[in-house]
Amino acid sequence: MLMHRQSLTAYAAPLCETVVDCPQPTGTQVLVRISRCGVCHSDLHMQDGYFLLGDGKQLDVRSGRTLPFTLGHEIAGTIESAGPDAAGATPGAKVAVFPWIGCGQCAACKAGDENICAAPRHLGITVDGGFATHVLVPHPRYLIDYAPLPASYAGALMCSGLTAYAALKRLSDRAARAPLLLIGAGGVGLMGLALARAMYGTAPFVADIDPNKRAAALAAGAAAAFDPADAGTRKELLKASGGIYAACDFVGSDKSLNFATSVLAKGAKVVVTGLIGGSYTTAVAMFVLKAMTIEGTQTGTLVEARELIELVRAKNIAAPPIAERPLAQAQATLDDLRGGRIVGRVVLTA
Ligand SMILES: [Zn+2]
Numbered sequence: 248m249l250m251h252r253q254s255l256t257a258y259a260a261p262l263c264e265t266v267v268d269c270p271q272p273t274g275t276q277v278l279v280r281i282s283r284c285g286v287c288h289s290d291l292h293m294q295d296g297y298f299l300l301g302d303g304k305q306l307d308v309r310s311g312r313t314l315p316f317t318l319g320h321e322i323a324g325t326i327e328s329a330g331p332d333a334a335g336a337t338p339g340a341k342v343a344v345f346p347w348i349g350c351g352q353c354a355a356c357k358a359g360d361e362n363i364c365a366a367p368r369h370l371g372i373t374v375d376g377g378f379a380t381h382v383l384v385p386h387p388r389y390l391i392d393y394a395p396l397p398a399s400y401a402g403a404l405m406c407s408g409l410t411a412y413a414a415l416k417r418l419s420d421r422a423a424r425a426p427l428l429l430i431g432a433g434g435v436g437l438m439g440l441a442l443a444r445a446m447y448g449t450a451p452f453v454a455d456i457d458p459n460k461r462a463a464a465l466a467a468g469a470a471a472a473f474d475p476a477d478a479g480t481r482k483e484l485l486k487a488s489g490g491i492y493a494a495c496d497f498v499g500s501d502k503s504l505n506f507a508t509s510v511l512a513k514g515a516k517v518v519v520t521g522l523i524g525g526s527y528t529t530a531v532a533m534f535v536l537k538a539m540t541i542e543g544t545q546t547g548t549l550v551e552a553r554e555l556i557e558l559v560r561a562k563n564i565a566a567p568p569i570a571e572r573p574l575a576q577a578q579a580t581l582d583d584l585r586g587g588r589i590v591g592r593v594v595l596t597a
């Protein structure tokens with residue numbers, strides 16, 4: 248059996264098709280035939296080989312990966328075959344693939360935080376991922392039943408949904424005090440908006456510089472939507488909220504984090520998930536005087552992924568707009584994403 252892939256064969260170069268023999272699962276491995284794989288902003292950074300850090304600096308992310316490489320980490324599919332020790336992996340079962348797989352040995356992995364493993368085996372990041380017809384998963388415990396959700400939604404939940412969910416969970420002790428502030432109403436932000444309403448029962452405030460995204464946030468149930476670039480916004484938001492106790496920065500730029508910290512009440516917390524880039528400075532005393540917490544988080548754990556699927560099922564949280572394109576359009580889709588021409592999410596069909 249052959250496996251078709253849209254491969255990264257060189258950094259900063261277009262993906263191209265490669266065809267190889269399908270791997271045979273051994274031990275606890277499971278071979279999943281991919282039906283959907285979402286295209287994510289972080290795929291662009293992987294293709295470039297770096298993240299922007301601000302001040303013209305870059306974080307090189309080319310190490311730990313051999314070319315040709317298969318990007319894609321928002322995977323849902325069907326179990327094709329399984330190794331002899333892959334207990335519970337039934338061929339034909341439909342599964343979402345948790346991609347943030349760790350080494351299993353380090354302190355983070357032992358605590359269940361495989362997403363921040365020191366020697367990760369993250370699918371589509373350091374191990375071949377989902378822009379392909381098949382993916383090899385090291386153990387069936389990373390496979391999650393997603394019925395009755397659509398496959399494309401289940402895949403997206405493993406990244407943007409999980410990121411938003413894990414960030415919002417970190418604000419649970421503050422969420423009871425006042426409405427949340429969500430900065431950025433793109434894919435992760437809109438998912439965060441839906442999840443925040445389901446988790447905390449209140450409509451959050453949203454800030455985004457793009458009027459279309461503010462309109463989308465209001466249509467999706469935001470309490471109010473603000474333009475952080477507008478000079479009067481800070482006062483307006485402080486008046487409307489009485490000070491923010493809990494904020495998610497889904498943008499992750501100098502501007503977004505400065506805006507977030509400018510509207511905080513004492514004892515507030517900002518969780519940063521965005522990776523747009525830039526650098527942030529503040530007076531050290533502000534941490535004390537404002538009793539401020541700034542926490543970063545990267546995707547989420549396997550337990551959180553299972554909780555999220557359960558929450559989406561239980562609260563019947565609707566999927567964001569998702570368009571489907573054939574796998575062969577992987578590069579065209581990355582180009583459109585880079586050019587800002589994609590509204591909602593695009594999922595490749597293998
Ligand atoms: Zn992603």
Ligand SMILES: [Zn+2]
Pocket residue numbers: 349350351352353354355356357361364365366367
């Ligand atoms: Zn580890």
